Amino acid sequence: MKTITVFKGDGIGPEITDAVIAILQAAKAPLNYEFFNVGAAEYERNGALIPKEAFTSFERTHVLLKSPITTPIGKGFRSLNVTLRNKYDLYANIRPAKSNDAVPTPFSHIDLVTFRENTEDLYVGVEYKINADTIHAIKIITRQASERIIRAAFEYAVAHGRKRVTCVHKANILKMSDGLFLSIFKEIAREYPQIESDDKIVDNTCMQLVMHPENFDIMVTPNLYGDIISDLTSGLIGGLGLLPSMNIGKDYAMFEAVHGSAPDIAGKHIANPTALLWSACMLLEYLGETQTAFAIRSAVDAVLAEKKYLTPDLGGTATTEQYRNAVIAHV
Known part of the structure; x- marks a missing residue:
């Protein structure tokens, strides 16, 4: 079992992280998880944007699944994404965009x-x-x-x-x-x-x-x-909700959705976790777990094709949890 670090982020971050972890567990991904709250909300609670323990975990596991983090516009602290990329020399940001026949474009x-x-x-x-x-x-x-x-x-x-x-x-x-x-x-x-x-x-x-x-x-x-x-x-x-990414360096790798923390819809249970889920699939492939990644991708394709449990950004009315459960059913 490989242990990975997970930053739950803020805004919609915790919601989509919970959905993705549930799907990974349903797919029996051979992973253990060390969870940390990071971002503006964590700063308000404990005075640190990223707790020292979170950095220590990433430096131990070398693999990070990171949910969106709010960055102030025009003021305040520097982007934590930029901070992480520079601190761990994650020099290559790789973002694949592949269409799905079930999503009209x-x-x-x-x-x-x-x-x-x-x-x-x-x-x-x-x-x-x-x-x-x-x-x-x-x-x-x-x-x-x-x-x-x-x-x-x-x-x-x-x-x-x-x-x-x-x-x-x-x-x-x-x-x-x-x-x-x-x-x-x-x-x-x-x-x-x-x-x-x-x-x-x-x-x-x-x-x-x-x-x-x-x-x-x-x-x-x-x-x-x-x-x-x-x-x-x-x-x-079809939108940012479908675009995954990975940030790769010589010694460390970080996987994250490209989209932001969407505080305007946080807590409404309508966020689309697909981008973070597909980022998790890239993480699995990075670790050599290609069969598990394939199983999850196939389950997502099936749910998108059925069109019964699509989140609002994809033209549906499903909640994050309904979408999660539909993917789990196919996994």
């Missing part, structure tokens, strides 16, 4: 993967107040960080039989920073002649994704563009 057969560099770019949060009316933000791009995320994208393409890797950038304007990222991409692409490679400016990429998503396979991007583009790809498959 303008496009079918979407199968895209975004590789987002996770440790630098504007997300370093370095800002300077020049005067009362002027703020400067620093964008950081390094060869080391760029090389490892780009190589990770190509290695994933080889391992999973993918055909193309596209570099997304703004090197036409940011000639030094994004220019470095693009030049490193071209260097590494030459090492993988069996994989097609191309590059696109980020604004053109967004337009092309909503017109011809079939032309994309794997995209690799600096941090900010990856955040924006992966949210866009979630829209192609």
